[in-house]
Amino acid sequence: MRVEILKINSDNPEASLIRYAADQIRAGEVLGMPTDTFYGLAADPFNLRAVDRVYDIKSRSRHKPLSLLIEHVEPGRCRMSSTLSQRNSGPGR
Numbered sequence: 302m303r304v305e306i307l308k309i310n311s312d313n314p315e316a317s318l319i320r321y322a323a324d325q326i327r328a329g330e331v332l333g334m335p336t337d338t339f340y341g342l343a344a345d346p347f348n349l350r351a352v353d354r355v356y357d358i359k360s361r362s363r364h365k366p367l368s369l370l371i372e373h374v375e376p377g378r379c380r381m382s383s384t385l386s387q388r389n390s391g392p393g394r
Contacts, residue, residue, distance in 0.1 A: 331355055341370070 309318050322332060322343075329351045332343040342358060344351040346369055356363055 326351075329354075331358060 307318055307322060309315065309322075325332060326343055326345050329345065329348045331351055331354045333340055334343055335341075342355050344355050346352060352367070355361075355367060361367070
C-alpha cells in the first residue's frame, strides 16, 4: 500500500492540492482525513472497488453498513440515497 501525505492549510487551501485529492478519489483511491472529532475515510461511494477497500481498511464486516456523509443533495437525488440506505439495512444486514 502506497501512503502519501498532503498538508493542506484549512484556512487557505491550495486549489491544486484539492484537485489532486479529488482526482485520487475519482480514480478509486481511499483518502484518510482529519475532521473536528476523528479521522475519516473518503472514497467514491459509487465505485465498488473503493467501497470494498474502505471495508478492508476498517476490517469491517460487509454485512454492516458504512456511514455516508453528503454535503448537499439535489432535488430528485434523495430517492437514490434512500435506496442505497435501504439496500444496507433490514433483516440479516
